[in-house]
Amino acid sequence: MGIAVDRTKTFGNAIDGDNYLNASSGIKSWMFTLDHKRIGVMYLIGVTFALFLAGIFALVLRSELFTANKMFLTEAQYNQMFTLHGAVMVFAFIIPSIPAALGNFVLPMMLGVKDVAFPRLNLCSFYLWVIGTLFLMLTLMMGGLDTGWTFYTPYSLKTNTGVIFATFGAFVLGFSSIFTGLNFLVTINTMRPPGMTWFKMPLFLWSLYATSIIQILATPVLGITLLLLLAERIMQIGIFNPAYGGDPVLFQHFFWFYSHPAVYIMILPGMGVISELISVHSRKKIFGYSFIAFSSVAIALLGFLVWGHHMFTSGQSALVTIIFSAITFTVAVPSAVKVFNWLATMYKGCISLTTPMCYALSFIFLFGIGGLTGLFLGTLSTDIHLHDTYFVVAHFHFVMVGGTLTALLGGLFHWWPKMFGRMYNEFVGRIGCFLVFAGFNLTFFPQFVMGSRGMPRRYARYDPEFEIFHQWSTFGAFVLGIGILISFVCLAYAAFKGPRCAGNPWGASSLEWQSSSPPDFHNFVHNVALCDPYDFSTQELDEELDTFVHREFMEPEEKPVPEVEPQHT
Amino acid sequence: MVNQLFSLIAQATGGQEKTEQAGADKSAGAEVPLGSTPADSAGGPTAPAPSDPYEYSYGDYWFPERASDFAAEVDWLFYFIFWVCVIFFAIIVAVMVGFVIKYRKRPGHMAPLPSPSHNTKLEILWSVLPSFLLVFMFVAGASGYFKQRIVPEGAYETHIEASQFNWQFTTERGDITEDLHMVVNEPFKLTMESRDVLHSWFVPAFRQKMDVVPGRYSEVWVKPTKIGIFRLYCAEYCGDGHSLMKRNVIVHESWDDFNKATIWKDEEHTPEENGQRLYKINCAGCHSIDGSVKTGPSFLGKYGSDEPLTTGAMQTVDDNYIISSILEPQKDIVEGYGPRSQMPTFKGKLSPKQIRYIIAYMKTLK
Ligand SMILES: [Cu+2]
Ligand SMILES: [Cu+2]
Numbered sequence: 001m002g003i004a005v006d007r008t009k010t011f012g013n014a015i016d017g018d019n020y021l022n023a024s025s026g027i028k029s030w031m032f033t034l035d036h037k038r039i040g041v042m043y044l045i046g047v048t049f050a051l052f053l054a055g056i057f058a059l060v061l062r063s064e065l066f067t068a069n070k071m072f073l074t075e076a077q078y079n080q081m082f083t084l085h086g087a088v089m090v091f092a093f094i095i096p097s098i099p100a101a102l103g104n105f106v107l108p109m110m111l112g113v114k115d116v117a118f119p120r121l122n123l124c125s126f127y128l129w130v131i132g133t134l135f136l137m138l139t140l141m142m143g144g145l146d147t148g149w150t151f152y153t154p155y156s157l158k159t160n161t162g163v164i165f166a167t168f169g170a171f172v173l174g175f176s177s178i179f180t181g182l183n184f185l186v187t188i189n190t191m192r193p194p195g196m197t198w199f200k201m202p203l204f205l206w207s208l209y210a211t212s213i214i215q216i217l218a219t220p221v222l223g224i225t226l227l228l229l230l231a232e233r234i235m236q237i238g239i240f241n242p243a244y245g246g247d248p249v250l251f252q253h254f255f256w257f258y259s260h261p262a263v264y265i266m267i268l269p270g271m272g273v274i275s276e277l278i279s280v281h282s283r284k285k286i287f288g289y290s291f292i293a294f295s296s297v298a299i300a301l302l303g304f305l306v307w308g309h310h311m312f313t314s315g316q317s318a319l320v321t322i323i324f325s326a327i328t329f330t331v332a333v334p335s336a337v338k339v340f341n342w343l344a345t346m347y348k349g350c351i352s353l354t355t356p357m358c359y360a361l362s363f364i365f366l367f368g369i370g371g372l373t374g375l376f377l378g379t380l381s382t383d384i385h386l387h388d389t390y391f392v393v394a395h396f397h398f399v400m401v402g403g404t405l406t407a408l409l410g411g412l413f414h415w416w417p418k419m420f421g422r423m424y425n426e427f428v429g430r431i432g433c434f435l436v437f438a439g440f441n442l443t444f445f446p447q448f449v450m451g452s453r454g455m456p457r458r459y460a461r462y463d464p465e466f467e468i469f470h471q472w473s474t475f476g477a478f479v480l481g482i483g484i485l486i487s488f489v490c491l492a493y494a495a496f497k498g499p500r501c502a503g504n505p506w507g508a509s510s511l512e513w514q515s516s517s518p519p520d521f522h523n524f525v526h527n528v529a530l531c532d533p534y535d536f537s538t539q540e541l542d543e544e545l546d547t548f549v550h551r552e553f554m555e556p557e558e559k560p561v562p563e564v565e566p567q568h569t
Numbered sequence: 570m571v572n573q574l575f576s577l578i579a580q581a582t583g584g585q586e587k588t589e590q591a592g593a594d595k596s597a598g599a600e601v602p603l604g605s606t607p608a609d610s611a612g613g614p615t616a617p618a619p620s621d622p623y624e625y626s627y628g629d630y631w632f633p634e635r636a637s638d639f640a641a642e643v644d645w646l647f648y649f650i651f652w653v654c655v656i657f658f659a660i661i662v663a664v665m666v667g668f669v670i671k672y673r674k675r676p677g678h679m680a681p682l683p684s685p686s687h688n689t690k691l692e693i694l695w696s697v698l699p700s701f702l703l704v705f706m707f708v709a710g711a712s713g714y715f716k717q718r719i720v721p722e723g724a725y726e727t728h729i730e731a732s733q734f735n736w737q738f739t740t741e742r743g744d745i746t747e748d749l750h751m752v753v754n755e756p757f758k759l760t761m762e763s764r765d766v767l768h769s770w771f772v773p774a775f776r777q778k779m780d781v782v783p784g785r786y787s788e789v790w791v792k793p794t795k796i797g798i799f800r801l802y803c804a805e806y807c808g809d810g811h812s813l814m815k816r817n818v819i820v821h822e823s824w825d826d827f828n829k830a831t832i833w834k835d836e837e838h839t840p841e842e843n844g845q846r847l848y849k850i851n852c853a854g855c856h857s858i859d860g861s862v863k864t865g866p867s868f869l870g871k872y873g874s875d876e877p878l879t880t881g882a883m884q885t886v887d888d889n890y891i892i893s894s895i896l897e898p899q900k901d902i903v904e905g906y907g908p909r910s911q912m913p914t915f916k917g918k919l920s921p922k923q924i925r926y927i928i929a930y931m932k933t934l935k
Binding site for chain 1: 695909
């Protein structure tokens with residue numbers, strides 16, 4: 001029999017009713033909140049701020065590069081700009097973006113529970129993020145930082161700029177990331193509702209689980225490395241500094257032992273988001289669930305064994321170099337598997353080109369290019385030529401911006417109605433998506449060409465033959481910037497002024513949609529009805545509410561409900 | 570033997586090549602067929618007239634010209650991967666767009682059609698089949714890598730010393746030069762060391778790169794196959810003047826030309842000329858002669874001018890001050906460049922005579 005509930009209260013729009021936004025008020029109620037949803041929203045505001053700050057740095061850099069000679073930055077200022085652009089983007093934006101902002105909001109709800117395992121740790125992680133980011137900003141005022149986000153020794157030991165502040169900031173941000181990972185790992189392990197076995201979890205949770213493993217295992221290495229760097233800089237103990245018998249290449253090993261897996265901290269959650277978006281907006285069961293789930297774990301584990309591919313020209317031994325190249329190729333397989341599975345999911349689906357779906361398609365396109373160009377860099381002889389050129393710059397921007405940022409935006413549009421109970425404007429959303437896509441390609445595609453033609457990265461001045469490529473790229477960067485701005489304006493407007501919508505506008509069947517929009521402070525005011533997250537036939541349109549409701553909650557006399565399996569109660 | 574043949578063919582086609590390349594540059598889509606050899610695709614040498622040493626040869630769309638013996642192999646592999654990627658990508662995008670059009674939600678198609686939600690055979694197939702291509706890329710890349718890294722016996726040795734933001738080249742004879750000189754079709758082994766931080770030796774036309782790591786020697790080798798002037802970059806970020814740390818690689822036709830270009834006898838030149846050469850080798854990375862500020866102040870009009878120091882005192886730039894600046898850079902630091910000077914000491918690197926040459930040269934920069 002179906003479950004009788006007040007459907008308007010449980011699945012309707014709750015802007016005027018009880019929801020997590022109006023459960024308590026005042027600045028303190030936000031600052032000391034333990035509610036994962038509010039922490040998610042605060043994280044979202046924070047990382048968006050970091051994105052815009054680092055984005056402005058990027059536009060300044062691109063403007064300087066419009067001509068081969070000096071426009072308005074000295075070499076030293078340019079170097080500081082690209083360092084902060086990289087450091088803020090990587091440590092303060094991309095790494096926390098999807099897991100800490102979207103993940104925080106969605107993860108407990110996908111499990112049908114009230115909160116994460118350790119709500120206080122969650123809040124602590126957010127404040128560590130704030131402190132770490134403040135330290136990164138402080139370097140701006142303390143004479144800048146010019147080491148590049150990689151802090152390579154021995155330059156980072158010699159430069160007069162604010163290495164100590166910045167590494168401390170990155171160190172603290174690392175802890176923020178570890179805490180988030182720990183929290184998610186424990187939550188997924190222990191709080192899955194009875195009946196939700198591992199293979200009945202939404203794929204977004206698999207990807208967050210894999211991400212958490214990396215965050216917990218790899219980030220401490222970054223912390224230790226940065227501490228050693230500080231110790232070396234302050235006390236000259238001779239670990240990395242050749243002047244005292246240290247080895248600068250050792251630093252690179254340590255650094256990439258974290259930072260290669262960190263690449264997967266950045267992209268795996270994005271892949272998880274895309275799996276959800278494609279399935280829901282094609283109204284099709286995800287194709288090859290277990291292959292996608294296992295590929296996340298495979299990527300996470302293999303990701304630990306390939307760090308040396310950042311060092312093919314560093315002078316590490318030839319044997320090691322070849323082994324790293326071989327393992328690097330194995331990571332290509334699980335990534336390709338995901339793309340094929342997404343395409344197969346769309347087969348015979350019923351595809352609506354909503355803004356989230358547009359972002360998902362754009363993700364496949366851009367991540368496709370990002371992933372494929374990785375082959376040129378994993379191949380030894382071509383990498384010798386391409387390493388440290390703009391080819392690499394383009395490659396990782398395709399993965400990190402074309403991948404992660406696109407997935408973040410897609411995910412935001414997808415979950416926005418849930419988060420704020422209001423719908424965004426579809427037309428403006430699509431325009432933003434198109435501008436992001438077009439601007440992105442215009443920015444970074446020319447960089448592949450100039451890179452393979454020999455343009456080294458991190459150059460404030462360059463040779464005239466590269467000017468034309470740089471000009472296209474600068475032009476594209478502004479289009480991209482406008483696209484991102486439009487998307488965020490569209491979202492912000494929707495959050496306050498958009499038309500109201502009820503609990504499940506997409507007809508998705510993962511558990512977070514079995515709630516009102518915005519959700520109640522306790523997430524759910526009734527017991528959720530467990531079901532396959534990719535079986536959309538369980539959802540039926542409630543015409544009165546104009547939203548989808550799990551069929552168990554429909555009036556029993558209207559729809560005969562099949563016998564419910566015991567573990568699903 | 571074969572190489573001589575190549576260079577003969579190359580020289581014979583050289584003149585034509587240049588005009589063709591100008592065209593290729595404009596159309597910007599010209600691609601080299603797969604499997605091309607240095608002889609048929611790299612074309613002839615674009616030996617620039619000495620009056621125009623910066624003439625730049627465009628190569629094809631994705632690459633600058635090829636000027637070393639493994640360049641063609643690298644490019645071949647690049648284009649192989651390129652076409653594999655293009656084909657895969659085209660299929661992915663075509664399928665994606667096709668599905669979006671065919672299965673888009675529209676009146677008459679409001680619900681998904683039944684289809685299986687997994688197909689293990691198909692999935693294993695599409696995981697395993699592309700792996701063969703990956704294995705091929707790996708093997709080809711590794712074999713190319715061996716060629717790039719294993720230095721042949723009897724290669725001519727040049728020593729390279731990298732420092733912020735200068736390259737200094739020392740030939741086997743012990744001659745120091747500002748540019749890297751080589752002879753066509755002769756293997757050169759470059760032993761590199763760094764005086765301060767990481768640098769990376771990168772010559773795009775040679776498709777060769779190697780980091781220069783302080784505290785150890787790194788080795789790299791090249792056999793140039795083309796006469797001409799090529800760009801040498803520092804590819805590993807090394808500080809303020811990183812993007813200015815570039816030099817030329819000059820590939821000569823014969824050892825005679827090589828010797829003529831590398832051997833420098835101070836006695837045969839005026840002190841100013843000697844000073845200019847020393848400036849280019851040691852100081853040009855940080856000090857300009859056109860008034861622009863690099864890592865250090867420009868030398869233009871420096872001699873005889875009055876300089877504010879970090880201590881607040883004014884200092885006239887005379888012989889003594891220059892000598893002390895060169896030998897003990899940390900002693901008097903120019904206002905705006907403190908608190909620690911980025912200039913390394915040249916104590917033991919430059920003799921008193923050489924410093925006098927530099928001063929003589931600085932006096933000419935009015
Ligand atoms: Cu990596
Ligand atoms: Cu350098």
